[in-house]
């Protein structure tokens with residue numbers, strides 16, 4: 001269990017950020033479900049609950065998700081069910097149980113770049129961006145590629161409404177366990193954007209062109225080539241070799257579905 005010496009109910013994101021950077025043991029609090037699994041000694045826990053950051057909204061071009069939005073709200077949100085073939089809502093619906101999903105937050109998950117995350121993989125298969133209070137707006141792909149987790153506050157997740165056709169799949173050893181592999185694929189203008197996570201490392205993305213799959217009827221060969229470029233590791237859930245095999249199957253099924 002973690003220890004929090006002081007609790008700050010931030011009055012603005014700016015105040016939260018100023019306190020965050022004052023001490024290396026000051027931390028932003030999301031739903032704190034993940035923090036409670038560890039034994040961190042937190043100097044000041046910065047609570048963003050009063051800043052109206054729990055929202056899912058759209059404008060003409062984007063859907064935006066506030067960092068304090070819970071997975072339960074994401075799972076049940078009509079806007080997210082209607083867009084991107086519902087994969088954002090679908091990506092969280094198998095995570096443990098409703099009670100946990102009613103606590104855990106979107107911002108904490110994405111900011112922390114968890115390798116096992118189902119939500120991140122689904123986002124990465126779309127055109128997704130994040131906004132950091134200091135770091136500004138960057139693509140999720142760029143954010144994940146940077147090894148370090150920055151000392152910053154994720155203030156917004158932005159998904160461009162361009163990729164309408166998408167699918168999301170996971171493989172679990174048992175219900176409510178972490179995925180041993182997850183895969184999100186979207187299709188736009190003859191290209192598939194393929195994201196694979198729980199490798200068990202952070203999700204990665206690759207582009208596969210429809211024309212390369214059609215040529216010489218070489219779909220399986222092309223998918224094998226793309227997946228072989230990715231690294232898969234071994235942990236208690238599965239070996240790297242098994243993960244690679246599962247990845248090839250999930251990518252092929254996803255592409256067939258999108259066709």
Ligand SMILES: Cc1cc2nc3c(=O)[nH]c(=O)nc-3n(C[C@H](O)[C@H](O)[C@H](O)COP(=O)(O)OP(=O)(O)OC[C@H]3O[C@@H](n4cnc5c(N)ncnc54)[C@H](O)[C@@H]3O)c2cc1C
Pocket residue numbers: 027028029030031032033034035036037067094095096100103104105106107108109111112114116117118119152153154155176177178179
């Ligand atoms: C028992 C259990 C099982 C789980 N199983 C799965 C699973 O199968 N699949 C899956 O995808 N996920 C799973 N998760 C992870 C879960 O989905 C969340 O990703 C995780 O709990 C983090 O959300 P939180 O709100 O609890 O974060 P917290 O514990 O509050 O915070 C986690 C980290 O994020 C930082 N943080 C919080 N908010 C922000 C912000 N706005 N900006 C910057 N940093 C921030 C915190 O400082 C902390 O370092 C599981 C979690 C638990 C506890």
